[in-house]
Amino acid sequence: MTATKGLRSWLTTTDHKRIGLLYFWTAFAFFLIGGVEALIIRAQLARPGNTVVSAETFNQLFTMHGTTMVFLALMPLSAAFFNYIVPLQIGARDVAFPRLNAFSYWVFLLGGLFLNASWLLPNHPAPDAGWFGYANLTSREFSPGPNIDFWLLGLQILGVASLAAGFNFIVTILNLRAPGMKMMRLPVFSWMTLVTSFLIITAFPVITVALVLLMFDRFFGTHFYLPSAGGDPVLWQHLFWIFGHPEVYILILPAMGIISEVLPTFARKPLFGYTVVVYSGVLIGFMGWGVWSHHMFSVGLGPIADSVFSATTMLIAVPTGVKIFNWLATLWGGQIRATSALHFAVGFIALFTIGGLSGVMHASPPADLQQTDTYFVVAHIHYVLFGGTVFGLFAGMYYWWPKMTGRLLGEGLGKLHFWLMFVGMNLAFFPMHFIGLLGMPRRIYTYAPELGVAKLNLVSTVGAFLIGVSITVFLVNVWRTRTRGKVAGNDPWGGATLEWTIPSPPPPHNFDVIPTVASRLPRWSMTQLKAIPEGAELGTPHAPAGSWWPLVAAAGLPVLALAPLTHTLWVAFLGAAILIVGIYRWAFEPFEA
Amino acid sequence: MLLPLVLAGCGGPFPQSALHPESDYARALDGLFRGIFWWAVLVFVVVESLLLFILLRYRQRAGAATPKPTHGHTVLEIAWTIAPALILVFIAVPTMRTIFTTQAPPAANALRIDVIGHQWWWEYRYPDAGIVTANELHVPVGKPVALEITTADVIHSFWAPGLGGKRDLIPGHVNRITFTAESVGTFLGQCAEFCGASHANMRLRVEVESDSAFRAWLAGQGGMGRLAAKGSVEDRGRDAFRRYGCIACHTVTGVSAGTIGPNLTHVGSRTTIAAGVLANTAEDLARWIGDPPGVKPGAKMPKLPVAPADLSALVAYVQSLK
Numbered sequence: 013m014t015a016t017k018g019l020r021s022w023l024t025t026t027d028h029k030r031i032g033l034l035y036f037w038t039a040f041a042f043f044l045i046g047g048v049e050a051l052i053i054r055a056q057l058a059r060p061g062n063t064v065v066s067a068e069t070f071n072q073l074f075t076m077h078g079t080t081m082v083f084l085a086l087m088p089l090s091a092a093f094f095n096y097i098v099p100l101q102i103g104a105r106d107v108a109f110p111r112l113n114a115f116s117y118w119v120f121l122l123g124g125l126f127l128n129a130s131w132l133l134p135n136h137p138a139p140d141a142g143w144f145g146y147a148n149l150t151s152r153e154f155s156p157g158p159n160i161d162f163w164l165l166g167l168q169i170l171g172v173a174s175l176a177a178g179f180n181f182i183v184t185i186l187n188l189r190a191p192g193m194k195m196m197r198l199p200v201f202s203w204m205t206l207v208t209s210f211l212i213i214t215a216f217p218v219i220t221v222a223l224v225l226l227m228f229d230r231f232f233g234t235h236f237y238l239p240s241a242g243g244d245p246v247l248w249q250h251l252f253w254i255f256g257h258p259e260v261y262i263l264i265l266p267a268m269g270i271i272s273e274v275l276p277t278f279a280r281k282p283l284f285g286y287t288v289v290v291y292s293g294v295l296i297g298f299m300g301w302g303v304w305s306h307h308m309f310s311v312g313l314g315p316i317a318d319s320v321f322s323a324t325t326m327l328i329a330v331p332t333g334v335k336i337f338n339w340l341a342t343l344w345g346g347q348i349r350a351t352s353a354l355h356f357a358v359g360f361i362a363l364f365t366i367g368g369l370s371g372v373m374h375a376s377p378p379a380d381l382q383q384t385d386t387y388f389v390v391a392h393i394h395y396v397l398f399g400g401t402v403f404g405l406f407a408g409m410y411y412w413w414p415k416m417t418g419r420l421l422g423e424g425l426g427k428l429h430f431w432l433m434f435v436g437m438n439l440a441f442f443p444m445h446f447i448g449l450l451g452m453p454r455r456i457y458t459y460a461p462e463l464g465v466a467k468l469n470l471v472s473t474v475g476a477f478l479i480g481v482s483i484t485v486f487l488v489n490v491w492r493t494r495t496r497g498k499v500a501g502n503d504p505w506g507g508a509t510l511e512w513t514i515p516s517p518p519p520p521h522n523f524d525v526i527p528t529v530a531s532r533l534p535r536w537s538m539t540q541l542k543a544i545p546e547g548a549e550l551g552t553p554h555a556p557a558g559s560w561w562p563l564v565a566a567a568g569l570p571v572l573a574l575a576p577l578t579h580t581l582w583v584a585f586l587g588a589a590i591l592i593v594g595i596y597r598w599a600f601e602p603f604e605a
Numbered sequence: 606m607l608l609p610l611v612l613a614g615c616g617g618p619f620p621q622s623a624l625h626p627e628s629d630y631a632r633a634l635d636g637l638f639r640g641i642f643w644w645a646v647l648v649f650v651v652v653e654s655l656l657l658f659i660l661l662r663y664r665q666r667a668g669a670a671t672p673k674p675t676h677g678h679t680v681l682e683i684a685w686t687i688a689p690a691l692i693l694v695f696i697a698v699p700t701m702r703t704i705f706t707t708q709a710p711p712a713a714n715a716l717r718i719d720v721i722g723h724q725w726w727w728e729y730r731y732p733d734a735g736i737v738t739a740n741e742l743h744v745p746v747g748k749p750v751a752l753e754i755t756t757a758d759v760i761h762s763f764w765a766p767g768l769g770g771k772r773d774l775i776p777g778h779v780n781r782i783t784f785t786a787e788s789v790g791t792f793l794g795q796c797a798e799f800c801g802a803s804h805a806n807m808r809l810r811v812e813v814e815s816d817s818a819f820r821a822w823l824a825g826q827g828g829m830g831r832l833a834a835k836g837s838v839e840d841r842g843r844d845a846f847r848r849y850g851c852i853a854c855h856t857v858t859g860v861s862a863g864t865i866g867p868n869l870t871h872v873g874s875r876t877t878i879a880a881g882v883l884a885n886t887a888e889d890l891a892r893w894i895g896d897p898p899g900v901k902p903g904a905k906m907p908k909l910p911v912a913p914a915d916l917s918a919l920v921a922y923v924q925s926l927k
Contacts, residue, residue: 066902067802067803067805067806067902067903068802068902068903071799071801071802071804141799142799146760146798146799148759148760148776149759149760149799149800149801154724154758154759154801239776239777244777245760245775245776245777246775246778279663279672280671280672281672281673281674281675282674282675282676284675284676284677284678285676285677285678285681285682286676286677287677288677288682310762310770310771310772310773310797310798311773311775312772312773312775312778312780312781314708315704315705315708318704318708319700319701319704319705322697322700322701322704323697326693326696326697327693329689329693330686330689330690330693333685333686333689334682334685334686334689336652337681337685338682340652340655340656340659341675341678341681343656343659343660343663344659344663345663345672345673345675346663346672347663347665347666347669347671347672348659348660348663348664348665349665350664350665358656358660361652361656362653362656365648365649365652365653366649369645369648369649370645372641372644372645372693372696373638373641373642373645375696375700376637376638376641376696376700376703377700377704378633378634378637378700378703378704378707378770379634379637379638379641379700380770381634381769381770381771381772382623382631382634382635382638382766382770382771383623384771384797385762385764385771385797385798385799386797449622449623449624450619450621450622450623450624451619451620451621451622451623451766451793451794451795452621453764453795453796453797453804454799455799455804455805456795456804456805457805458805458806459805460793460808462620462621462793463619463620463621463793464617464618464619464620465619536674
């Protein structure tokens with residue numbers, strides 16, 4: 013029988029909503045860890061010649077801050093919404109492969125713990141070569157310790173989680189849509205989840221291969237990235253960024269999907285240019301594959317390559333701009349309700365625009381040669397991933413919190429959170445444009461007072477701590493909401509999509525009757541939603557039983573990773589055995605209890 | 606211009622700034638950047654003011670009817686696809702032109718200098734003059750210079766913003782930066798690609814000199830350093846230089862031929878030591894020689910148990926290597 017309460021119910025759950033909550037809280041915890049790492053970085057840089065941390069620790073902090081935020085916070089926070097919201101939006105009772113979904117989560121959790129365990133060992137050998145770990149600094153010769161091993165093995169584990177989730181959501185969205193939910197009736201968030209999932213299953217194999225080659229170089233003495241025997245460190249850069257640029261869109265497209273839900277609801281108008289917004293998202297996904305070398309303009313690939321990648325990069329600004337204009341047109345003529353969710357969605361537009369414009373500056377290789385690897389590019393990435401993705405994710409949190417918990421987050425604290433974060437974010441990251449142009453490279457633990465950037469750095473540090481305060485306000489809001497939050501009901505906002513037709517939080521089977529969809533905005537055209545026939549026999553919808561085996565199988569992966577880390581062969585056999593037993597038992601387990 | 610105005614509030618001078626170009630190369634990048642910057646300002650103002658206007662104009666009003674459900678507008682969609690594309694043409698054309706002009710082969714009369722990156726210092730070779738030096742690059746004003754850059758270990762990036770954009774030093778590759786400096790002066794720079802523990806301490810200086818000053822410097826860098834008198838403190842320092850094994854890593858022409866660390870034949874003529882981290886004074890030299898990893902984390906130069914008398918002799922010797 014499926015457990016419904018207690019620890020066991022969470023460890024064995026295959027319910028997409030519970031897995032969504034697990035993703036959310038785990039990713040949020042990592043978001044806080046990555047945030048604390050950022051604050052230590054900013055404390056060190058508050059003035060020149062500071063000694064808050066050593067050079068070695070600083071290098072670990074920026075490496076782990078980047079790795080944590082990209083792989084352990086932003087991607088899984090998006091995944092939390094994929095899990096919780098997508099099945100509800102498409103009128104499904106769960107994802108296509110519920111146990112695979114549980115497996116994805118457990119692999120993500122264990123991979124994150126594996127990576128961060130490096131902080132807890134003696135001498136804290138945390139990864140220290142930057143989040144994109146350029147060869148040949150990552151070779152055994154220049155990084156002899158276990159630091160890089162933790163990084164590459166941790167990323168390999170996390171890649172498994174992402175791939176499994178990617179396949180799961182593609183099948184879910186293509187196959188489990190309610191009757192009448194044609195592709196061009198799919199809510200934009202679900203559309204962006206689909207595009208993101210395709211990017212995940214095509215981009216992650218590339219980094220997997222890149223990391224396998226790195227593993228061979230480090231553990232078995234090959235020379236894929238080492239020039240001493242004919243290898244080339246630039247190969248790593250190509251492979252990493254062929255993954256890395258689509259990864260940027262994996263991070264931003266879900267947030268674009270979220271605000272495409274939030275803006276129409278609070279303007280009380282359908283999304284302007286739905287078709288164009290959807291196709292722009294798909295186009296961005298495709299074009300994201302043709303721009304990777306714009307991360308490598310300082311490598312010296314020659315004028316032809318520089319020109320081609322410059323042109324493709326500039327082109328990608330067109331569908332991005334189109335999206336922004338469509339969001340503005342959505343608000344135009346609306347009845348805009350200034351909720352916290354809307355604040356964050358509008359914040360996304362305002363800040364992402366700045367990140368997009370500095371992106372165009374980076375797209376020009378000669379201009380980029382004064383900007384890349386400086387604080388200017390740090391400013392750019394944070395306007396895109398903090399001003400864009402994080403603001404979008406918070407818009408999603410305020411918007412779907414009532415659906416996920418049954419209670420509304422406080423609006424007063426929500427707006428305080430927004431304004432603190434908005435001001436803090438601009439104080440922290442806007443001066444970085446100048447800091448970079450005035451000559452401060454990124455990733456330096458200290459800087460000379462002669463550079464004249466001390467005051468700007470201090471402002472940036474103050475802004476970063478203000479962001480910290482804003483996150484505290486959010487946590488207070490969450491805590492108060494548990495008991496004092498307004499009860500949501502089915503639909504506190506007047507939303508247009510299917511998730512608002514069912515109770516908050518929804519029952520385990522989501523829909524008593526799978527709805528038949530006749531329009532893009534089913535809730536705003538209720539007449540088109542077929543009512544349940546009077547006196548219809550509903551029966552008990554079947555629900556999958558809980559299972560231990562996804563957790564067991566997932567546990568095999570970190571054990572496997574321990575084998576190369578400790579150079580112990582029997583550990584590899586143990587890890588493989590756990591993985592195989594888990595998958596075997598899972599395969600032969602009856603679906604329903 | 607807006608940028609200098611903002612920066613004026615923050616003081617100055619900014620010796621490592623990309624906004625104060627002093628070479629043909631840096632000026633080309635700066636002009637391109639300023640052009641793109643004003644297009645960006647235009648788009649920024651249009652989008653953000655439109656957003657503000659919409660938020661104020663269409664705030665929810667009590668008793669207002671449900672807004673008209675507009676679903677799209679084909680002409681508008683086409684318009685805001687074409688408008689950004691047109692702006693991008695105005696950015697792309699000068700970009701392409703600048704890519705090709707700044708990466709053109711160097712002039713035949715260009716002064717060639719080989720730059721070799723090391724964790725965490727810079728080696729400069731002037732092949733025509735047969736000179737090897739470190740960390741402080743000297744170039745003549747008004748004459749084309751071609752830096753041929755590579756690395757002895759990991760990837761670094763040579764960046765002296767006042768003279769132009771950065772270029773990576775990659776093992777197995779030789780890259781090039783060409784520029785003609787436009788004014789005499791000292792330009793600061795540093796490694797821009799993360800290269801390990803002391804990446805922050807891999808700084809550099811470029812001295813742009815008049816033709817005569819540059820020739821004088823070249824002449825002074827050739828040959829052997831001044832020989833110390835027998836029994837003097839410098840002479841005892843040279844003895845310590847041998848005894849403590851400094852000769853294994855450092856070249857001092859006529860004394861040693863090590864190539865792991867910087868060439869010290871004329872180190873006394875430099876203004877800084879330890880890749881621009883310390884001043885070239887007796888006090889800082891003693892600090893550096895006494896505990897290199899303490900000054901520069903991860904430094905390959907070991908901390909040796911140098912006796913105090915030997916330390917002061919070593920400092921005197923190094924200072925005498927003009």
